[in-house]
Amino acid sequence: MLRLQLGSADLCRVRFADRLHPVANALLAGQWLRDPTVAALAPALAERAVAAEGTPAAQAATAILRHLLPGQGRLPDFVTPFAGLESVEAGLEAIRATPARRVRAEVTLAYADTPVSPLRRRFAAADPEVLDLFGGAVRAWFDAVLEPHWAELTSAYRQQVAAASQRLAQHGLARLFSGLHPGIRWREPVLEVHTWWDGDLPGTGHGLILLPSPLAGPRPRVLLQQGHPILLVYPVVMPTLGASAAADSLGRLLGVTRALVLRRLAADGGLTTTVLSRSVGISLSSASEHAHALRTAGLVASVREGGAVRHHLTSLGASLLRGPSGDAGESVPTAGQAARWPPVLP
Helix, strand or coil: EEECCCHHHHHEEEECCCCCCCCHHHHHHHHHCCCCCHHCCCCHHHHHHHHHCCCHHHHHHHHHHHHHCCCCCCHHHHHHCCCCCCCCCHHHHHHHCCCCCHHHHHHHHHHCCCCCCCCHHHHHCHHHHHHHHHHHHHHHHHHHHHHHHHHHHHHHHHHHCCCCHHHHHHHHHHHHHHHHCEEEEEECCEEEEEECCCCCEECCCCCCCEEEECCCCCCEECCCCCCCEEEEEEEECCCCCCCCHHHHHHHHHHCEEEEHHHHHHHHHCCEHHHHHHHHHHHCCHHHHHHHHHHHHCCEEEEEEEEEEEEECCHHHHHHHHHHCCCCCCCCCCCCCCCCCCCCCCC
């Protein structure tokens, strides 16, 4: 059990992460789905992971990630970085920017009970070629398995944060901590976390970031790095993914993310590209691309306001959302495209 001694500076800075981290959650899910018992809690993802292995790119990606990362337990901290929330690319850039010394230390620790292989040795040595291979595998696995469900996972994340924030506002910090997960207990001034490692550690003085994730696995996870807030990732119930696929004509017509963008504009009114990207849980470039496609179709109008562009639903877009019954329904994923990434194992 990990015991965190949280001081007033940390407790005054308790907050939730802006969004799910695409790279970190891909790696956590990839590890989690290896356990058939745990994977049974997320049948839609488990089925997609199995189906994805039928494509050469995703099959190679799965093999590389399973070879380079432990099958269970603590992952090297640098592969779940603080930075890179915006997109998969941003997360991979944060991983590539990790000092070689830190990569060696963390991978060596993670490999304590793992047989040595040439590829693992090169990964532990922070070989740039193997780090690029690792990044390509993460990108391909995310595209094949998580991307089709990402909008739904993001929506579920926002709901979890809203519920926890309401509990904090109504009942205070102690009640918030007690309701996060059975493996987390508040014994003032110590936060006890049943995670993959043990210890008694002080806070960093930079606060505590909470991140509820259905992809965390069976136990909470803690990322503790001096100069940064403590990051506490705790498991929550996996939402039902893709349950209404047959009923969602808008999702089938536009694609799940584009349908979600349209619905978000309808719910929130005019949004800038930056706010839209955060609201939907996609990168800034993806939000711009989806807004452009919807604008071309006459469903969205965009107006420049200084250095930003604000997007509004048009009457045609509103009519499409209402549909023949006046109800837009729920957004669901469409079938993901196979990742086009041809890795070559060294």
